[in-house]
Amino acid sequence: AQSVTQLGSHVSVSEGALVLLRCNYSSSVPPYLFWYVQYPNQGLQLLLKYTSAATLVKGINGFEAEFKKSETSFHLTKPSAHMRDAAEYFCACRGAQKLVFGQGTRLTINP
Amino acid sequence: DTEVTQTPKHLVMGMTNKKSLKCEQHMGHRAMYWYKQKAKKPPELMFVYSYEKLSINESVPSRFSPECPNSSLLNLHLHALQPEDSALYLCASSQDLRYTEAFFGQGTRLTVV
Numbered sequence: 001a002q003s004v005t006q007l008g009s010h011v012s013v014s015e016g017a018l019v020l021l022r023c024n025y026s027s028s029v030p031p032y033l034f035w036y037v038q039y040p041n042q043g044l045q046l047l048l049k050y051t052s053a054a055t056l057v058k059g060i061n062g063f064e065a066e067f068k069k070s071e072t073s074f075h076l077t078k079p080s081a082h083m084r085d086a087a088e089y090f091c092a093c094r095g096a097q098k099l100v101f102g103q104g105t106r107l108t109i110n111p
Numbered sequence: 112d113t114e115v116t117q118t119p120k121h122l123v124m125g126m127t128n129k130k131s132l133k134c135e136q137h138m139g140h141r142a143m144y145w146y147k148q149k150a151k152k153p154p155e156l157m158f159v160y161s162y163e164k165l166s167i168n169e170s171v172p173s174r175f176s177p178e179c180p181n182s183s184l185l186n187l188h189l190h191a192l193q194p195e196d197s198a199l200y201l202c203a204s205s206q207d208l209r210y211t212e213a214f215f216g217q218g219t220r221l222t223v224v
């Protein structure tokens with residue numbers, strides 16, 4: 001069964017620093033992978049998706065992710081963090097008729 | 112329009128009340144979902160509808176009753192809830208069950224007193 005694992009439940013970076021949120025997947029078939037962001041008391045917003053086209057995927061708000069089959073990874077990055085990036089981030093993969101979510105990573109931005 | 116609209120945004124209900132959560136999308140999507148999310152946890156799938164028919168029920172207690180009146184609407188009827196049912200309830204939709212992405216609403220914050 002497809003699953004994703006997010007490494008680190010909490011990541012803290014300084015404003016302007018690189019953001020790196022880690023996600024590894026487990027899938028017996030080529031996966032569909034997603035990153036979602038959730039701001040406090042709001043729903044989930046799709047940041048980007050991988051659907052077996054380009055391995056480097058660009059999303060909204062300056063985020064991007066690289067699919068690495070050899071490492072079974074789909075890490076999320078942003079070159080320069082902004083205060084507004086503080087939120088919960090979920091990696092997800094497509095399972096049978098549903099999304100399978102990781103446990104989430106809370107991103108804190110220090111001024 | 113990539114919007115999924117949920118009403119109400121907040122709901123406080125007693126354990127003997129009956130209430131309903133509503134979800135609407137106008138993207139022509141044929142799959143719709145209810146998720147429950149507790150604090151600091153990922154969303155947990157409750158129900159999946161495909162072409163207005165219930166496709167998945169993740170062993171949800173019968174005090175939660177979903178309904179899909181048409182392809183744009185999804186309801187969640189609530190009756191005799193418990194305080195532990197307090198959570199953020201999220202609706203989502205996708206083109207169909209072979210989707211490449213799902214779109215989420217802003218959620219209903221439910222408090223059971």
